[in-house]
Amino acid sequence: MAVNFDIECTNAGYQPHHGHWVLRGIHLTAAPRERIAVLGPNGAGKTSLLHMLVGIKPIHEGQIRVGGVDVSQDSHIASIRQSVGLIFQEPDDQLFCATVYEDVAFGPRQMGLSETVVDARVRSTLDAVGMADQACSVSHHLSSGQKRRASLATVLVMQPKILLLDEPTNDLDPRGRRMLERILLDCPQTLLIATHDLEFVLRVCQRAILLDQGRLITDGPASQILSDARLMDEHGLEVPGSLRERHWPVSSGE
Amino acid sequence: MFAIIDHYAHKDSWLHRWHPLAKVISLLACVVMIVSLRQIGPLALALLGSWLLALGTTVPARAILKRQKVALLLGTAVLLVAWLTGRGQTHWQLGPLAVPVDPLRAAATLALKISSVLVLTVPLLATQPFFVFLETLRRLGLPNRMVSMLLLMSRYNLVLADRVQSTLRAAKMRGLRISASPARLRPLGGLFGSMVLQSLEQAERVDQAMRLRGFTGRIRTSWPYQLRPADVAKSAAVLLGAAILLAWDLWR
Ligand SMILES: Nc1ncnc2c1ncn2[C@@H]1O[C@H](COP(=O)(O)OP(=O)(O)OP(=O)(O)O)[C@@H](O)[C@H]1O
Ligand SMILES: [Mg+2]
Numbered sequence: 408m409a410v411n412f413d414i415e416c417t418n419a420g421y422q423p424h425h426g427h428w429v430l431r432g433i434h435l436t437a438a439p440r441e442r443i444a445v446l447g448p449n450g451a452g453k454t455s456l457l458h459m460l461v462g463i464k465p466i467h468e469g470q471i472r473v474g475g476v477d478v479s480q481d482s483h484i485a486s487i488r489q490s491v492g493l494i495f496q497e498p499d500d501q502l503f504c505a506t507v508y509e510d511v512a513f514g515p516r517q518m519g520l521s522e523t524v525v526d527a528r529v530r531s532t533l534d535a536v537g538m539a540d541q542a543c544s545v546s547h548h549l550s551s552g553q554k555r556r557a558s559l560a561t562v563l564v565m566q567p568k569i570l571l572l573d574e575p576t577n578d579l580d581p582r583g584r585r586m587l588e589r590i591l592l593d594c595p596q597t598l599l600i601a602t603h604d605l606e607f608v609l610r611v612c613q614r615a616i617l618l619d620q621g622r623l624i625t626d627g628p629a630s631q632i633l634s635d636a637r638l639m640d641e642h643g644l645e646v647p648g649s650l651r652e653r654h655w656p657v658s659s660g661e
Numbered sequence: 662m663f664a665i666i667d668h669y670a671h672k673d674s675w676l677h678r679w680h681p682l683a684k685v686i687s688l689l690a691c692v693v694m695i696v697s698l699r700q701i702g703p704l705a706l707a708l709l710g711s712w713l714l715a716l717g718t719t720v721p722a723r724a725i726l727k728r729q730k731v732a733l734l735l736g737t738a739v740l741l742v743a744w745l746t747g748r749g750q751t752h753w754q755l756g757p758l759a760v761p762v763d764p765l766r767a768a769a770t771l772a773l774k775i776s777s778v779l780v781l782t783v784p785l786l787a788t789q790p791f792f793v794f795l796e797t798l799r800r801l802g803l804p805n806r807m808v809s810m811l812l813l814m815s816r817y818n819l820v821l822a823d824r825v826q827s828t829l830r831a832a833k834m835r836g837l838r839i840s841a842s843p844a845r846l847r848p849l850g851g852l853f854g855s856m857v858l859q860s861l862e863q864a865e866r867v868d869q870a871m872r873l874r875g876f877t878g879r880i881r882t883s884w885p886y887q888l889r890p891a892d893v894a895k896s897a898a899v900l901l902g903a904a905i906l907l908a909w910d911l912w913r
Contacts, residue, residue, distance in 0.1 A: 463869050488873050500866040505667035505791045505815060512883075517875030522883040543671050547820065565874065 412436045413474060413569050413597040414460065420468030421455055421621075429455050430621045431468065437569075437597055444608040444629055445601040447618035448643035453601035454496055456618070457571045460599070461493050474568060489518075492567035496574050496601075498554035502546040507538060507557050510546050514565040532564040537586055551578035559587070563594075570596045576604040605633055605647040617642060669787045672719040676788045680892035681797045687896040688714075688785045694903040695777045701766065703910040704773035710902055711780035718784050728779040736772025740764055791815055792882040805879045812880060813867065821860055828856055 414437035421430040430452040437443055445453045458464040460473055462484045471478040474490045495501045504510040508529060515525045533539045536556040541549065546557060555578045562570065572591075576584050584607060591598060591611050602608060608615060608629050615629040619642045625632060632638065634650045670677075676684070695707045715725045743764030786794060795808045829852070 461873060463873075485877070488875065491873075493873055495866065495870060497866070499820060500863060501870050503813065503867045503871060506670075509667065509790055509792055513871075513876075514874035516881045516883065517877075519881065522885060525883070543668075545668060547823075561874065 411439070411475065412472075413439050413441075414599065415472040416460075416469065417471075418469030419459065419466055419471050421452075421459055421464055422467045423464075428621050430459070430618075433469070433618075433623050435616060435623065435626065437599065439568075439597055440595060441614060442591065442598040442612045443600070444612040444615040445599060445618065446603075446605075446608070446615050446632070446644060447624075450620075451618040451642075452621045453618060454573055455621075457493060457573055457599065457601055460571060461488060461491050463493075490568040491571060492562035492565055492569070492596075493571045494558055494562050494573060494575055496577075498551070498558040498578075501558035501561055502554060505545060506542070507533070507544050507546055507549070507560075508542040510557060511560045511564050514561060518565065528564050528566075529560075532560045535563070535590060536560045537583070552580055552583055555579055556583065556586075559590075563590070568596060570594070570598050572598065572600045572602075574602055574604075575600060576602060576607050603644075605644070606649060609633060609647060609649065617644075619643075667787075667791050669718060669720050670790045670793075674717055674719050674788065675895065676714065676718050676784045678891075679788070679895050680886050680888050681789050681793050682800060682886075683888065683892040683896045684788070685785065685794070685797045685801070687899045688781055690900060691903045692778050692781055694907050695781070696774060698774070698906060698910045699770065700910050700913060701769055701773070702913070703906040704770060704777070707903075707906055708773050708777045708780065710906075711777040714899070715780045715783040718788050720783050720787050725780060725783055728782070729776050732772045732775035732779060735775055736768045739771050740768035743767055790882075792880060793884070795880060796882045796884060799880075808880060809876075809878070813864065820863070824856055824860065828852060 414435065416433045416435040419430065419433040419435075420428055422428045433456065445456060447453050455464055459466055459471060460478065462478050466479045473487050476483045476487055478484070478487060502510050504513055511529045511532060512525050515528055520528070530539065530542075533542055536559050538553065538556050538560060541553060541557070544553075546554070549557060555575070559572075559575065575587060579587060584604075588607065588610055591600075598612070600608070600612060612629045614627065615632045616626045617624040617632060617638070624642060625638065630650070633647055636646050639646050691711075695704070695711075698704050698707060712725070716722065789797075791812070795811055798811070799805065799808050
């Protein structure tokens, strides 16, 4: 194989309880360090796709390889989970320890890192997401945006090779969004970002895929897809304001 | 109850500096001894001792006091039941009021026991990160599965309480009235059903999140502790205090 893809979906499908297909016929490849947006209306299957990539949701058809490893084989799951970080759509699912610090330290400790390394990593990550002052706060009592930042930290701290983010900008204030943008633009990981925040996509992702009713509708440069008014309208989305004002596509903002 | 866990874990006091294994063993032994006391005098002193330990943890007195409500409530309940069932034989005459001595003593004993034990949970739980407490229990032989369950429970307590509150609030805003009529109770049943379902689903998602972050059945945590003479001295002092109370209780 000429190119080593970080993510390779071939005809992947997911059909819970033998009911309707939530996802079907998904072909997708992601090269290392690519930043790809996963777009689509509510219920399109974005979250399901991210969950399939880490083996939380089973693959009922086709194949998914992450980091060259087949996801459907149970024996590979542990190694895949070492190299992939998933940030859940609901921060409450992600935060399960009493304090922010303990939550962020959980992953590195499970990796068996020494306490000095854990502490250094936790502090620098909390600093990066603007939560250094909340290290000792009770996770459950944070505001929604703070929970979002904390759950981001719990995954960033593990320094995975591939990052899957599910609606990462939800609940973030403008400063929080800019912070997230900076972190993602600087990070060396391959990114897959499911989101409805199209302005964010324009600034962070070079590429986008569009899902609707479990099907992959299109795959291409983010600015091109987002500026296609007819396509966006057909699938319950709309051209972001910044593109409408200029009337022509702009290149992804770096 | 879980609100104070970890909140004061990073403060500093002699209780924070006490080796977790020595501390947990000593305090659990104290709990056992307190539960086996039978007389008001030793029990009152045990409560005093528990308070002294709890106040040494930097947890504010108000937070500790909150834990006494349960004890007062249960004590009162026992008093009422004993009184109503007429089991008190001796009475103190307080003016027109005949105070039954035995039920009063039973209620006080119970309230004192529960109070002391609840107050002791403060130094037990609030003076080290919860993970360290769990790791201590694991080192004392608690199975990994139980340890993980305790971890989830500590978090779920809060999530569940919040969920019950917010679901009820949302339902009330949409016109739910709580009353004893069967027609009115039916939607409430559905509500609790969906809350249980939601919680189960969330428990599953949290389990997934833990696995994604490398959890394979055993929680790893930092253990930078070494047993020093000071730790042994602290344990000895606390256990000696409890033993003296127990002796007093037995020989009085
Ligand atoms: N375990 C399951 N059982 C039944 N249906 C499911 C299951 N998981 C997902 N679905 C269905 O699959 C569809 C896609 O869900 P998914 O959460 O992936 O959508 P999404 O694109 O992330 O939507 P949103 O933008 O609202 O987050 C939904 O209609 C959902 O009801
Ligand atoms: Mg979703």
